[in-house]
Amino acid sequence: MSDGERRDEERNRFSARALRYARVGAGMGGVAARMASSRLIGGEGGANAAALAAALGGLKGPLMKVAQLMATVPDLLPPEYAAELQKLQADAPPMGWAFVRRRMMAELGRDWEARFAAFEHKPAAAASLGQVHRATTLDGEEVACKLQYPDMQAAVEADLAQLDLLFSLHRRMSAVIDTREIAAEIGERVREELDYRREAKHAALYAAMLQDEPRVRVPRVRAELSTGRLLTLQWLEGERILGFVDHPLAERNHLAEAMFAAWWMPFSRFGVIHGDPHLGNYTVFRAPDGAPTGINLLDYGCVRIFPPRFVAGVVELYRGLMAGDKARIVGAYETWGFKGLKREVIDILNIWAGFIYGPLMDDRVRTIADGVAPGQYGRREAFQVHKALKELGPVTVPREFVFMDRAAIGLGAVFLHLKAELNFHRLFEAAIGEFDAAAVAARQHAALAQARLL
Template identity: 70%
Template sequence: MTDHEQNRFTARAARYARVGANVGGVAARMAGTRFFGGDGDAANAAALTKALGGLKGPLMKVAQLLSTIPDAIPQEYAAELAKLQNEAPPMGAAFVRRRMAAELGLDWQNRFGSFDFKPAAAASLGQVHRAVSQAGTPLACKLQYPDMASAVEADLSQLEVLLAIQRRMSPAIDAREAIKEIGARLREELDYRREAKHAALYGLMLDDVDQVRVPKVDSELSTDRLLTMEWLDGRKLLTFKDEPLEVRNRIAVAMFKAWWVPFSHYGVIHGDPHLGNYTVRSEGDDEVAGINLLDYGCIRIFPPKFVAGVVDLYEGLRSNDQARIVHAYETWGFKNLSQPLIDTLNIWAGFIYGPILDDRVRTVANGVEPGQYGRKEAFQVHQALKQHGGITVPREFVFMDRAAVGLGAVFLHLKAELNFYAQFNEAIGGFDQRVLADKQAAALKEVGLTQ
C-alpha cells in the first residue's frame, strides 16, 4: 500500500469510526423500538439529527436530500433533518493556508490581489472565501475540506445501514436506488473541475435569460478541489419575503426560468434549490433585476426520453389519458405497476403537477408552510403503499422530485402568486425530444461534459 493509499485508508477508517459511533447507536435504538415501522419516536429522530449535525461532511447533506424525498424516511425524521441548514463551523486561517497551498502552491497568495481568510459561507463539503484577482475582479473561492472523498464513501456505507433497517421494518418505499443516485451526484460534487463545466453549461443554457446571472469561472485559479468564480453581489432571497407582491413575483419568475429553461430545452436540472444557492441582484435603479445562481455542484443531466416522460405525464394528467400516464411512469423506470400503484403515484403527480395544470393566477399551495410542502401528500402515498404493496423509487426520479419540492418551497417562502400553467407552457411549448437531444449533445460537447 502506497503512502497516498495508506492516508486515504486511514482517513476512511477514521471516518467510519466517527460516523459509526454516532449513527450506530441511534440505529440500534431504532431497531430496538421498531421505530421505522411504529408510530414514531421523536426522541430517536432528534438523536439522529444531533449525531448528523455534529459531523462536517456528506452524511449531513445526504440526510437533508433524503428528508425531501416523499416518505423515504419517516415524518419525524424528515422534520428533524429539515432543521439541518447545511452549515458547519468554519475552519480557521491556518487550515485555509495549508489547503490553498496544497491546491495552488506555496506562493498562492501572490496570485491574488487580496484574500479574506474569514469564510463568507461554510457548508457540508467546503467553505467559500472572498478574494480579489490581480486585475481587481471580485472572486468567490470555494475550498473543499480535506479527505472528503473518503468521507463520502464512509458516510454512504453508514447510511445504507440505517436504510436496511427501514426496509425490514417498513418496506413501502425502497430507497436503495435513491441512495445510488445520491451517491453518484455526491461523487460528482467533489469534482470541482466538473462543477466548473456545469457552470459553463448553465452560462450557455441561460445566455438568453436576462433574469438569471451565472458567474464565470477563473480556470487559472481552480483545481479539482478549489473552484474560483467571479463574486456576484446580491441580497439573500428571504430578505424579500415581505416586499410588495410584484417584487416577489419577479423573483419567482426568475427562479422558475432558472430551473425550467435548462430542463425543458436541454434536459438539465439544478438538483439542490437550497435558499443559499441564490441571491437577488440589483441593477442601476432596479432593485430586483433578477437572481444570481451561485452553486453548480448538484447538477443532473437527464436522457432526453426522461424529459419526454415529464411532458407525457403532464399531458396525460391534463387530458386524463391513463395510457399516457402509465407510459410516463414506465419511461421513468417504475416497474410492476398495478392499478392501485398507479393511483398511488397519481396522488404525488397531482401534487407536483397541480400548479402547472391550473390555468389561473395562484399560489403554489394555499395554507402550507414551506417546511411542510408535500408532507400531507407523502403521508397519503405511504398509507396507500402499505396497503397495496411497496415500490422502488427509480434513480432518475430522485433529483427531479427533490428539485420540484425545493422549488415549490421557495415559491411558498416568497408567497408568490403566478400563473404557473402559463410559465410552464412557455418553457415547454413545442417540445420535441429529437430537438432536445441535439441541443443537449451540442451543449455538452461545447463545455466538455459527458452525460
C-alpha cells in the same frame, strides 16, 4: 516520492479511512438505535434528531450532504429527523484559518497568497463538502473560492457504505418504498460533487443554457485559480432571497418567475436540472435603480443531466393528466422507469403526481400551495401515498426520479416562502412550448459540447 514515502502515505490514508469508518459506523449505529427506539417505544424523537444533526454537522463531508438529500425525499425519514437535517444546509460549522492555508497551499502551491490581491480569512459560507472564502484577484475581480475539505474521497466511500444502515432500517420498519435505487442515485451524485472541475463545467453549461435569460446570472469560472478541489468563481453580489418575503407582491412574483426560468427552462429545453434548490443557493441582484431584478445561481455541484426520453416522460405525464388519458399516463411512468405497474399502484402514483403537477395544470393565478399552510405542504398527499402503498407492498422508485422529485419540491418551497401568486400553468406551457424530444437532444448535445462535458 520514494517507495517508503508512498508506503507511509498509504498507511496514513488507510488510518484516516479506518478512523472515518469507525466514527461514521458508530454514529450511524446510534442513529439506527435511536430511530428504532423512537418507533418501537416512543422515545424522544425530537431530541435524538437534534443530536443527530449536531453530530453530522461536526463530521462534515458527504454524510451531511446525504442527510440533506434524504430530508427532502417524502417519507424517507421520520418527520422530526427530516426537519432537523434540513437545517444542516445553512448551519455547517466552518474550519479555521490554519486549515485553509494548508488546503490552499496543497491546491495552488506555496506561493498561493501571491496569486491574490486579497483573501478573507473568515469563510463567507460553510457547507457539507467545502467552504467559501471571498477574495480579490490580481486583476481586481471579486471572486468566491470554494475549498474542499481534506480526505473527502475517503469520506465519501466511508459515508456511502454506512448509508445502507438507514435505508435498510427504513425498509424493515416501513416497507413502502424500495430505497435501493435512491441510494444508488444519491451515491453517484455525491461522488460527482467532489469533482470541482466537473462543477466548473456545470457552471459553463448553465451559462450557455441561460445566456438569453437576463433574470438569471451565472458566475464566470476562473480556471487558472481552480483545481479538482478548489473552485474559483466570479463573486456575484446579492441579497438573501428570504429578505424579500415581505416586499410588494409584484417584486416577489418577479423573483418567483426568475426562479421558474432558472429551473424549468434548462430542464424542458436541454434536459438538465439544478438538483439542489435550497434557499442558500440563490441570491437576489438589483438594478441600478434598486429594484430587485433577478436571481444569482451560485452552486453547480448537484446538477443532473437527463436523457431526452426522460424529459419527454415528464411532458407526457403532464399532458396525460391534463387530458385524463390513462394510457398516456402509464406510458409516461414506464418511460421514467417504473416497472410492472398495477392499476392500484398507478392510482397511488397519480396522487403524488397530482400534487407535483397540480399548480402546472391549473390555468389561473394562484399560490403554489393554494391555501395549504406551508408546514402542511405535501403532507396530506404523502400520507395518502404511504397508507396506500403499505397495503400493496414496496414500489421501486427509478433513480432518475429522485432528484427530479426533490428539485420540484425544493422549488415549490421557494415559491411558498415568497408567497408568489402566478399562473404556473402558462409559465410551464411557455417553457415546454411545442415540445420535441429530438430538438432537446440536439440542444443538449451542443450545450454539453460547449461546456466540454462530452
